[in-house]
Amino acid sequence: MNEIEKKSVCTCGEIDDNKKKLLEVIVSVNGDKSQLMKVLNAAQEIYGYIPTSAQKTISEELDIPMAEIYGVITFYTRFSLEPKGKYNIGVCLGTACYVKGSQMVLDKVKEILGIDVGGITPDGKFSLVSTRCVGACGLAPVMTVNDEVYGNMDPSKVKDILDKYV
Amino acid sequence: MKSIEELNEIREKTLSEISLRKDRNYTGREKHILVCGGTGCTSSHSKDIIEKFNELIKEHNLDNVRVIRTGCFGLCARGPIIVIRPEDTFYAMSHVDDVEEIFEKHIMNGEIVERLLCKDVDGSVVKSLDELNFYKKQHRIVLKNCGLIDPENIDEYLAFDGYKALEKVLTSMTAEEVIKEVSDSGLRGRGGAGFPTGKKWQFAKDSQDEQKYVACNADEGDPGAFMDRSVLEGDPHSVIEAMAIAAFAIGANKGYVYVRAEYPIAVHRLQVAIDQAREYGLLGKNIMGTNFEFDVEIRLGAGAFVCGEETALMESVEGRRGEPRTRPPFPAVKGLFGKPTLLNNVETYANITQIILNGASWYSSIGTEKSKGTKVFALGGNINNVGLVEVPMGITLREIVYDIGGGIPNGRKFKAAQTGGPSGGCIPEEYLDTPIDYESLSAIGSMMGSGGLIIMDDSTCMVNLARFFLDFTVDESCGKCPPCRIGTKRMLEILERLVNGKGREGDIEKLEKLAMNIKRSSLCGLGQTAPNPVLSTLKYFRNEYEAHIKEKKCPAGECKAMTKVMIDKEKCKGCSLCSKNCPVQAIHGELKSPFEIDQSKCIKCGVCIAKCPFKAISRV
Amino acid sequence: MGTVKLTIDGKQIEVPSDYTILEAARQAGSDVPTLCHLKNINKIGACRMCIVEVEGSRGFITSCTTPVSDGMVVKTNTPALRDARKVTLELLLSNHRRECLTCIRSGNCELQTLSKKLNVDDIEFQGEMSERFVDDLSPSIVRDTSKCILCKRCVATCKNIQKVGAIDTVNRGFKAKIGTALDKSLNDVPCSLCGQCINACPTGALHEKDSTKEVWAAIDDPNKYVIFQTAPAVRAAIGEEFGYPIGTLVTGKMVAGLKKLGVNKVFDTNTGADFTIMEEGTELIERIKGNGVLPMVTSCSPGWVRFAESYYPDLLDHLSSAKSPHQMFGAILKSYYAEKEGINPDDIFVVSVMPCVAKKAESKREEMKVNGRADVDAVITTREAARMMKEAGIDLRYIDDESFDNPMGEASGAGAIFGTTGGVMEAALRTVSELMTGKELEKVEFEEVRGELNGIKEATVKIGDMDVKLAIVNGLGNAAKIMDMVREGKAPYHFIEIMACPGGCVNGGGQPIHDAKTRDTVDIPGLRKKALYEADKNLPIRKSHENPMIKKIYEEYLEKPGSEKAHELLHTHYYERKYFEE
CATH class of the missing domain: 1.20.1440.230 (NADH-ubiquinone oxidoreductase 51kDa subunit, iron-sulphur binding domain)
Structure with missing residues (x-):
């Protein structure tokens, strides 16, 4: 086992794959603390959020205080401390979409799923965020489900799209 | 590592393969199918279209037909876009189901599929890009390669004069001459502030330090703006080459591109471009055999609009919260990691190579006295031709809205245009004839901004x-x-x-x-x-x-709390579509008689307004 | 270093070229307001109070961040500036829980003072207020975000001066607040509880956990025998709470004032310090002889101890096992003294008046109990002691000096200098040299070990034939540096003194708080430590082992330093602290 693998061994004895991936990214920055954003982005990608264990690993390996890491995580919208749903729904509230009624689309999603922005359904399937402009303004109003982009939305289209993921 | 001679060889060879995309006089048998791969069209499944074409080409064993995924063509409202060269046929609003037909009829038999051709706003059919009103008044300098080349193929970039500006700079110009060229061109920062670019480069050059940096602000955060994204997705090398030129001019050897993480395609294309440039020795040590060294690194943002601010960007690059710094010291003196740093916007950089190649007097012949060159705008909102446009400075707002933008849809009236996003101002109807240039816009209380141009109709409060x-x-x-x-x-x-x-x-x-x-x-x-x-x-x-x-009234009828949704009894045909779609069952009536809305139940969501085929429902 | 000529509000002045406009303005007599500025600690131009107009520059410039330049023309007092500052202040006040009358910092709050100064008579823009977060779970420090103005002085102190980084700015925009990792209590993150953040805070957002109520209850309880003991650093600072100049030695008045509270006895912690020297000095000699881990590190600073347990748990065997002075003293009071005076130790209530907030937590440690009985029942800061006196109508200025109570009231000068960086070291040397060589010292002072503010000082002292290598460290950032060296085996010292607070206890987290301008321009720790060295000089006994009370108690009760009885009462142990376990 190499150094990274040794550090990735979980209490159960197996290698924690996510931790291994994270450590690989951390090692790649060679102790450069200014690369914290890269490491946090990687953690967000790997885990889908940034769990306490990941924060500890980053803090120990890069010698950055936990409070500072927490301060950076909570500053940037893309970093989340809570796991997202299996399907993360984003409704764009950027100007072009807003002017074309994306707020109503958002309200419809809230109504159907029974959750608010930032929330997650009890079964962990859907989470909802309002997004900033994703640059698909030609298709306004825009709704995203994970990486899938749905353009030209209106409230009546919401249910059918969500049903695809049930 | 490629020498200048080797690069020229690649240029020649590739140009001969792809010149048909531009050359009106091409008579060969090659056909290039250009499919837009910008984020907008990709979201509309242009990837599937490309795959299907490739499938068919393989099936039929055609060696003279290629599909190329290009950058943004700009006419996002009509996406996905397919352009067949050399004939310059423009298919719009395509779908993967149309591919077979296009392939059979157009590619195999030379027969244009009329029904899939792009239609202008007035419904008239357009056979080629040039005929489209959308493009007639545009002048594509920054976007010249978008829609023309495969952004993930450095050879195609090279073919159309790619890295020739850098070669010119490294082999025949001094740093002072480069800065003079940029200054004389009149180029001003395209991120919104409009600061003279040459002056900014000079400040960075004047700072005395062994270590300097160039940086590119690709944190495009204005909602409704996607100019920089399109450049990075469609022509990333133009930015890399410009940064290298800037580094040479100010005495830097390292560059950073700060890209917002919400642009995964742009990040990917930029990384591919950087890797390819390194492979060819266009980044790294001894570039083109000279003793100039320069390399570029991407640093990701993570969802903070404020990181588009110069010093906040630097804080973020340094791994911290994006909280701006006080000035002085200015970044040209103390920027990234305490070193002199030149930061420019993506679009600003995207102008540089052509300024170097064509000269300052060419560039300054475009535009107005104080605002030279062109500006890329992301046209959005209540406008027919939503998309990306590049216009010469001095064009009027009216021309953009009506000639290029195709006017206001749904028979509504123009109310205002917003530039500069959350930092900007609105331009009302009486100023439609204002020329688009820095000074004219500030004079009326607006600003150029980074390029987001949102059009609002009379239903906007x-x-x-x-x-x-x-x-x-x-x-x-x-x-x-x-x-x-x-x-x-x-x-x-x-x-x-x-x-x-x-x-x-x-x-x-x-x-x-x-x-x-x-x-x-x-x-x-x-x-x-x-x-x-x-x-x-x-x-x-x-x-x-x-x-x-x-x-306590909203004249535009938008503010829900102060408006009522009412059915016009004169117009209502009693079709019951509204009632069926009302989420709170607030609409009642008998078929074929005017329906009525129970105001006590109505939540003013507006679904009925959208559903009514007779436009009988409105907010009052 | 050259000088620069500039004009401020029409007045031409010449200042060193490395001055900021703020410093130049102060020299010119223009009192530019500040809130977030703390010299050498926090220079971020965030509060927008120190704005000035500079000819040729667009917009307002923050004077605290901008250096002067030759020929600069500055205006600090235009109508636009006055208006701008006022509106900014009003906005701050609109998001501040304005309960001045019941606030701990009323009368000594920089926000309150500035509001008065700028003549704020109305808060026009009222609206939603930031969510309030209160953390009062630690025994030492209370945080209340409803009074925070986000000046970041606390964060800067913790991160840049103490190099701990237990707090940072969290969230963004209107939701921004000062918080800890994962929003835990200070008690559950590697905070050393040194309290330097409290001293940096301009408002009541940070303060010590109150112990005055329980002390009053004990004083008012006829069954309790209340003994107060006072740390050396207190007497050099408590006068400031009554208007005395910074660094005035008010020992006699302090004792008189405390006696007037109605306590049974007022003793001197310096006596405890003498015990600490006996125990720790003996321990050092033993280790040097080859029977223990070197370098040995002092353990009387509980902020430092907590820091060590959090960050250097592998090096805990370097720490002296001696308790800190007030803990030792408490243990002696509840054993020897109780027996001698025939008092039931359960009825004794020991109150330590300390310049420190970490000692509140220290006194509650399980290890600081003997036979299940805490050595010290309550710790109050210098500030709390002054508040209690004021509450009882006692004003130091108008009372006569009194002496500490006998028989535990006589302490040596060595004990007195414990309150400043290098003091413990010097006190130890006075005893250790005489014990090791058996010869009387020609000179009692060891200036070479008197510490530097927020620094690491090295010194070598000849004891007999031996070159004893020493390090004197204050400020946790420096503690980390030296312990890293110890960890790598690169610390060639016999003995290291570490105090958590920059400058030592005279600058402790429980000392009187002064505003930023005073902190910027006056050497507060320097003036207070001078008072302690003066006190030392004027005391009849200068060495711990010559303290007759100490000699007596060892003879009668403890047998000798390091004896079993001494270990039972006067020694402690440490353990690793773990955080963020899931």
Whole structure:
């Protein structure tokens, strides 16, 4: 086992794959603390959020205080401390979409799923965020489900799209 | 590592393969199918279209047909876009199901599929790009390669004069000469502030330090703006080459591109371009055999609009919260990691190579006296031709809205155009003939901004628009200084009361007082410009504010709390579509008789308005 | 270093070229307001109060961050500036829980003072206030975000001066607040509880956990025998709470004032310090002889101990096992003294008046109990002691000096200098040299070990034939540096003194708080430590082992330093602290 693998061994004895991936990214920055954003982005990608264990690993390996890491995580919208749903729904509230009624689309999603922005359904399937402009303004109003982009939305289209993921 | 001779060889070879994309006189048998791979068209499944074409080409074993995924063509409203070269046929609003037909008829038999051709706003069929009104008044300098080359193929970039500007600079120009060329061109920063680019380069050059950096601001955060994204997705090398030229001019050897993480395609394309440039020795040590060394690194943002601010960007690159720094010291003296740093916007850089190749006098012949060159705008909102346009400075707003933009859809009227996003101002109808240049726009209380240009029709409430922008600002404020952190929140609170029918006498005066103080006391540009949407809507639409406060009415009919949704009995045919779609069952009536809305149940969501085939329902 | 000529509000002045406009303005007599500025600690231009107008520059410039330049023309007092500052201040106040009358910092709050100064008579822009977070779970420090103005002085102190980084700015925009990792209590993150953040805070957002109520209850309880003991650093600072100049030695008045509270006895912690020297000095000699881990590190600073347990748990065997002075003293009071005076130790209530907030937590440690009985029942800061006196109508200025109570009231000068960086070291040397060589010292002072503010000082002292290598460290950032060296085996010292607070206890987290301008321009720790060295000089006994009370108690009760009885009462142990376990 190499150094990274040794550090990735979980209490159960197996290698924690996510931790291994994270450590690989951390090692790649060679102790450069200014690369914290890269490491946090990687953690967000790997885990889908940034769990306490990941924060500890980053803090120990890069010698950055936990409070500072927490301060950076909570500053940037893309970093989340809570796991997202299996399907993360984003409704764009950027100007072009807003002017074309994306707020109503958002309200419809809230109504159907029974959750608010930032929330997650009890079964962990859907989470909802309002997004900033994703640059698909030609298709306004825009709704995203994970990486899938749905353009030209209106409230009546919401249910059918969500049903695809049930 | 390629020498200059080797690069020229590649250029020649590739040009011979792809010149048909530009050459009107091409008579060969090659056909290139260009499919738009910008984020908009990709979201509309242009990837599937490309795959299907490739399948068919393979099936039929055609060696003279290629599919190329290019950058953004700009006409996003008509995407996905397919352009067949050399004949320049323009298929719009394509679908993967259309591919077989296009393949069989056009590719195999040379027969144009009329029904899939792009239609202009008036419904007239357009056979080629040049015929489209959308493009007639555009002048594509920054976007010249978008829609033309495969952005993930450095050879194609090279073919159309790629890296020739860098070669010219490294082999025949001094740093001073480069800066003079940029200064004489009149290029001004395209990120919004319009600071003379040559001057900025000179400041960075003047700083004495062994270590200097160039940086590129690709944190494009204005909602509705996607100019920089399109450049990075469609022509990333243009930015890399320009950064290398800038590094040479100021004495730097390292560059950073700060890209927002919400642009995964742009990040990917840029990384591919960097890797390819390194492979060819166009990044690294001894570039083109000279002793110039330069390399570039991508640093990701993570969802903070304020990181588009120069010093906040630097804080983020350094791994911290994106809280702006006070100036002095200015970044040209102490920027990234305490070193002199030149930061320019993506679009600013994208102008550089052509300025070097074609000369400052060529560039300064375009545009107006004080605003030279072109500007890329992301045209959006209530406009027919939503998309990306590049126009010469000095063109009027009217020309953009009507000639290029195709006018306002759904028979509505133009009300205002917003430039500069949350930092900008609105331009009302009476100023439609304002030329688009830095000074003219500031003179009317607006600004050039980074390029987001949102058109609003008469159904837009300007008070709610101001509220929308303040809401954005409050969410994105970094929180470091009280005028912005608390002041914008207080402004938002007042605006929220206004749109909810709870406006009070004195609210306008309060807004104006807050606005003035936030503008002059805030630490950074975000705070200093946050009040602009309020100030400019107050300037041109004060009557709407007064109506909200004094009469508790929203003249545009948008603010739900003060409007009612009503069915016009004259127009209503009793078809019951509205009732069937009402989420709260608030609409009742007998078939073929006018229906009625129970106001006590109505939640004013507007679904009925959208569903009514007779336009009989509206907000009053 | 050259000078620069500039004009401020029409007045031409010449200042060193490395001055900021703020410093130049102060020299010119223009009192530019500040809130977030702390010299050498926090220079971020965030509060927008120090704005000035500079000819040729667009917009307002923050004077605290901008250096002067030759020929600069500055205006600090235009109508636009006055108006701008006022509105910014009003915005701050609109998001501040304005309960001045019941606030701990009323009368000594920089926000309150500035509001008065700028003549704020109305808060026009009222609205939603930031969510309030209160953390009062630690025994030492209370945080209340409803009074925070986000000046970041606390964060800067913790991160840049103490190099701990237990707090940072969290969230963004209106939701921004000062918080800890994962929003835990200070008690559950590697905070050393040194309290330097409290001293940096301009408002009541940070303060010590109150112990005055329980002390009053004990004083008012006729069954309790209340003994107060006072740390050396207190007497050099408590006068400041009554208007005395910084660094005035008010020992006699302090004792008189405390006696007037109605306590049974007022003793001198310096006596405890003498015990500490006996125990720790003996321990050092033993280790040097080859029977223990070197370098040995002092353990009387509980902020430092907590820091060590959090960050250097592998090096805990370097720490002296001696308790800190007030803990030792408490243990002696509840054993020897109780027996001698025939008092039931359960009825004794020991109150330590300390310049420190970490000692509140220290006194509650399980290890600081003997036979299940805590050595010290309550710890109050210098500030709390002054508040209690004021509450009882006692004003130091108008009372006569009194002496500490006998028989535990006589302490040596060595004990007195414990309150400043290098003091413990010097006190130890006075005893250790005489014990090791058996010869009387020619000179009692060891200036070479008197510490530097927030620094690491090295010194070598000849004891007999031996070159004893020493390090004197204050400020946790420096503690980390030296312990890193110890960890790598690169610390060639016999003995290291570490105090958590920059400058030592005279600058402790429980000392009187002064505003930023005073902190910027006056050497507060320097003036207070001078008072302690003066006190030392004027005391009849200068060495711990010559303290007759000490000699007596060892003879009668403890047998000798390091004896079993001494270990039972006067020694402690440490353990690793773990955080963020899931």
